[in-house]
Amino acid sequence: MACTHDHSCEDHDCSSNWSLYKHIDLAKVTALNEANPGSVKSVFKAWEERLNSSGERLESNEGDPELLVYIPFTSDVKIKSISVVGGADGTSPSKLRVFINREGIDFSDAQSMQPVQEWELVENLQGVLEYQTRYSKFQSVANITLHFPESFGGDTTQIHYIGFKGEATQVFQFLL
Amino acid sequence: MVLEATMICIDNSEWMRNGDYGPSRFQAQADAVNLICGAKTQSNPENTVGVLTMAGKGVRVLVTPTSDLGKILACMHGLEIGGEMNLAAGIQVAQLALKHRQNKKQQQRIIVFAGSPVKHEKKTLEMIGKKLKKNSVTLDIVNFGEDDEGKTEKLEALLAAVNNNDTSHIVHIPAGPNALSDVLLSTPIFTGDGEGGSGFAASAAAAAAGGISGFEFGVDPNLDPELALALRVSMEEERARQEAAAKKAAEESSKQEKGGEEQDATMTERASEGASEADNKKNEFLQALAMSMDEPASSHDLQDTEMSDAATEDPELALALQLSVQDSAKDSSSQADMSKLLADQSFVSSILASLPGVDPNDPSVKEVLASMQSQSEPQQKQDEDKAPKEEDKK
Numbered sequence: 001m002a003c004t005h006d007h008s009c010e011d012h013d014c015s016s017n018w019s020l021y022k023h024i025d026l027a028k029v030t031a032l033n034e035a036n037p038g039s040v041k042s043v044f045k046a047w048e049e050r051l052n053s054s055g056e057r058l059e060s061n062e063g064d065p066e067l068l069v070y071i072p073f074t075s076d077v078k079i080k081s082i083s084v085v086g087g088a089d090g091t092s093p094s095k096l097r098v099f100i101n102r103e104g105i106d107f108s109d110a111q112s113m114q115p116v117q118e119w120e121l122v123e124n125l126q127g128v129l130e131y132q133t134r135y136s137k138f139q140s141v142a143n144i145t146l147h148f149p150e151s152f153g154g155d156t157t158q159i160h161y162i163g164f165k166g167e168a169t170q171v172f173q174f175l176l
Numbered sequence: 177m178v179l180e181a182t183m184i185c186i187d188n189s190e191w192m193r194n195g196d197y198g199p200s201r202f203q204a205q206a207d208a209v210n211l212i213c214g215a216k217t218q219s220n221p222e223n224t225v226g227v228l229t230m231a232g233k234g235v236r237v238l239v240t241p242t243s244d245l246g247k248i249l250a251c252m253h254g255l256e257i258g259g260e261m262n263l264a265a266g267i268q269v270a271q272l273a274l275k276h277r278q279n280k281k282q283q284q285r286i287i288v289f290a291g292s293p294v295k296h297e298k299k300t301l302e303m304i305g306k307k308l309k310k311n312s313v314t315l316d317i318v319n320f321g322e323d324d325e326g327k328t329e330k331l332e333a334l335l336a337a338v339n340n341n342d343t344s345h346i347v348h349i350p351a352g353p354n355a356l357s358d359v360l361l362s363t364p365i366f367t368g369d370g371e372g373g374s375g376f377a378a379s380a381a382a383a384a385a386g387g388i389s390g391f392e393f394g395v396d397p398n399l400d401p402e403l404a405l406a407l408r409v410s411m412e413e414e415r416a417r418q419e420a421a422a423k424k425a426a427e428e429s430s431k432q433e434k435g436g437e438e439q440d441a442t443m444t445e446r447a448s449e450g451a452s453e454a455d456n457k458k459n460e461f462l463q464a465l466a467m468s469m470d471e472p473a474s475s476h477d478l479q480d481t482e483m484s485d486a487a488t489e490d491p492e493l494a495l496a497l498q499l500s501v502q503d504s505a506k507d508s509s510s511q512a513d514m515s516k517l518l519a520d521q522s523f524v525s526s527i528l529a530s531l532p533g534v535d536p537n538d539p540s541v542k543e544v545l546a547s548m549q550s551q552s553e554p555q556q557k558q559d560e561d562k563a564p565k566e567e568d569k570k
Contacts, residue, residue: 030312032310032312033309033310037340037341061306061309061310064310066310103280104280106275106311107310107311108275
């Protein structure tokens, strides 16, 4: 279900479509098995900066390419598609499984549970690939958990950018 | 103030019977556990703590993470010592217990007390450590007790595998004069990752430095306010009594130069102190002794009036008082007389017999009498011996 853009990005401002990052509650984003605690927050940025690898990136621990990223949103969102930019030399993730509206998932849960949707990823160093979702299942997403079980043979998994395309509803999450 | 769920893994293996950490390794461990629980719940009221044992028949969870301190303390009672510690299984069960914590927002932490030899391979421990790190669980290791070859090395390897940015710690505690809990107070396990220490840890550390572990008198005012109050009151009473005794001793030594009024005052003061706790009979006895020791010249009148009060109530006592006063009147050094009088055991026993609640055959009374005979020291000490003994009987 990967698709490439059918137009060149210079004419059309794609960034406005990928603006769901603004609705991410960055303070509460967490990741499991990341080498540097807190580095996960650096992968959520504007579309233009998706290839900007000068800053931090999300990297898993040595010898263990599994990653689990928990992303809460500030309001319910509808997600149309997801884009992931990985690292070079086989450190891109090869698979993606997502879970919706479940908190506190850890690796054993993620491995045993049935995901809402999963994709076989392709190395996407230029950031032109996006993966469409089964939109009907992603209508009211308060939080999403991304599970990257393996990489393309690299020792670790590196992620430079995660983008969401869709719309935000105005239903705000009031957390007690 | 970090929100945390903690599982404490206790070592209740046979090696814990050893007494090199007083009173026994197991008891020292239990005290440390109590201290940790208190510290965690105090630093953040929403923190939860759970306890499991690693030895015995198998790994057993005594209490799942809860913020109820009473439950945790209760489960520490009646624990049996035996078997061998299973470190790997213990940590894994702790991880499982933390996984099912009610509040998923809490950070996960495991504190392990490793007192007996570690029989697992270093590789196994490293793998466990990696798994903990992957699931964002921090680990604190308390290495005490047995120190066989490789144990420290294995535990250090485990820590290295788990450690993520210095959030996990290991402490090595050798056997020594300090209690296990006191030493723990100064470690990062209590001071918590460089937060600067919670108020609990700081105050407890200060108290520990004074030789008292934990709270004043070793009792938590929160847990048992009545006991703490009782201890404090009795400590103050004892202090006051000793102060008065010290004062008297100082005055006795310069008795020949000074007038007897001071002594009189202190004696009656002591007697009145005694009155607040003891009954009238004892008070009269004290006063009788006091008066008999005063300088006869200066305070005869006082003696007479006081004695007549006493006399009206108990003729036997009055007789005793008379005897003692007369004796002291004859001899300027009433002290020697008093000791002679009290040395006369039959005289003393007759006095004591007249007092209700005092049994001359009581071993403690006999002991006091024996000590008085052997001493030629000032009366005050003997009074003190008698007074608390009699109070004890009450």
